[in-house]
Amino acid sequence: MAPTIDIVRHAESYHNLIGSEIPDPTITKRGERQCEALRHKYPFGDKVAYIISSPLRRAIETALKAIKPLVNDAVELILLPELQEINASPSSTGSSKVALQFLYKGLDLSALSDDWHLKGSDTPFAPNVEKVEARAKVARNWLRMLALKLVEDGNEDAHIVVVTHGEFAHWLTDDFIGVDYGRNSGWYVCEFRSYQFLKLDAPENEDVSLVETHESLRRRGVDPDKPYVAPDGRDNARLKxxxxxxxxxxxxxxxxxxxxxxxxxxxxxxxxxxxxxxxxxxxxxxxxxxxxxxxxxxxxxxx
Missing domain, CATH: 1.20.5 (Single alpha-helices involved in coiled-coils or other helix-helix interfaces)
Known part of the structure; x- marks a missing residue:
């Protein structure tokens, strides 16, 4: 048995209401209620070994309000820059490391460089297909190393919670069902889906796919025994x-x-x-x- 990666899209944020020009927005009051609902229905709190979040504030606040209250106090919230959203609008451009240290206490910011929040065309986090694929691969490998460590420690049934964004979640999972022209994501706000790695013990730099668990597919009304395609028949490659x-x-x-x-x-x-x-x-x-x-x-x- 391999550890499970529970991927969460953040709760509703102010940019969802008033547009993308608001810098690094927090979640709304309705977003807080969505976090409360997720907190009540998420069933694996006692098995969570790590919480990993995008460093954007809406993701951090979702992790703090929806998942952190469920887990052991020793479980840290780790910020991983590769999990940030794709576009470079003000709403998807993060706050500086210094600002985050001031705004939130007790977070693990060790993976953040001082310039992690820069998203110019010459940076690793620019909206560019090759760069997005590269950082999705980095994030998958990073998560796989955590999962492998859990197995080595005898904690095979542990869960790792990952809080990210609707558009990037498709690239992280390499599952593009729900994407369409004019629709960046098929994920609902505060939705969570569960995945496992096909092969944990692959060489460190090998890109290993995440596969959604049968339980997770059933949870959202998908028959795991049938081909997984869009309702109109378009396959994953076309949607990518x-x-x-x-x-x-x-x-x-x-x-x-x-x-x-x-x-x-x-x-x-x-x-x-x-x-x-x-x-x-x-x-x-x-x-x-x-x-x-x-x-x-x-x-x-x-x-």
């Missing part, structure tokens, strides 16, 4: 192509935003410093007075 198109759209949106930002910098007179790769801008006399006697140039970090 649709999901890939959506990621490409996210990528184009990011490219347009970066182009606009560059145009704005050029309009303001910002010139890249070739040696240091940092930006400088000349300050006119009025701005100099406004800044109360600052020097003739202003250095813009990360512009």
């Amino acid at each position: 192509r649709i999901a890939s198109i959506t990621v490409q759209i996210h990528e184009r949106v990011l490219a347009d935003r970066e182009f606009q930002q560059q145009q704005e910098l050029e309009t303001r007179g910002v010139v890249p410093d070739e040696e240091s790769d940092e930006a400088w801008v000349d300050i006119d006399e009025d701005a100099d007075k406004e800044n109360k006697g600052s020097a003739g140039t202003l250095r813009l970090h990360g512009a």
Whole structure:
């Protein structure tokens, strides 16, 4: 028997109501009620050995409100950057590590780098099909190593809870049923599905698939003994192509935003410093007075 990976989509968040321009939103009051409902129906609390969450605040809060109260106090909540959502909108761009340390106490942030929340086109977390596939593979391998450790410790029936996002959940599980044009995810908010690895003891860098358990399929009304396809007959490979198109759209949106930002910098007179790769801008006399006697140039970090 292998440990079970229970994957949860986060509860309703404010960006679900008012759009994607809100930075790293928290969950809504209705989201809190969804967490309460999940807490009452999740049956494996006494078997949870690890809670792993996306570092976005809506995922953290879902983990804290829905799962953490069910488990032993010794079970830590670990943040894994690979589990973050795909698009690079403000709502899916995380808060800095320092901010998270201030906002939440008792979390394991050791897997977060200081720049984990940067999602520019030149970063590992940019919305790009190859990068999304790569980090889904990293996340699967990371989870498999945890599951293997549990087996080695004689804890084969343990559960690992993973809180992530509706779109990325399809890439993590390599199951794209429910995706469609204009529909990024087939997962309901606060839904959980259960998976196991096909082969735990594969070489460390080998990508091993997650397979949904029969119990989980039945829990959501799917017959595990029948071919698993979309209601209209489209298979997983075809739906993955649709999901890939959506990621490409996210990528184009990011490219347009970066182009606009560059145009704005050029309009303001910002010139890249070739040696240091940092930006400088000349300050006119009025701005100099406004800044109360600052020097003739202003250095813009990360512009």
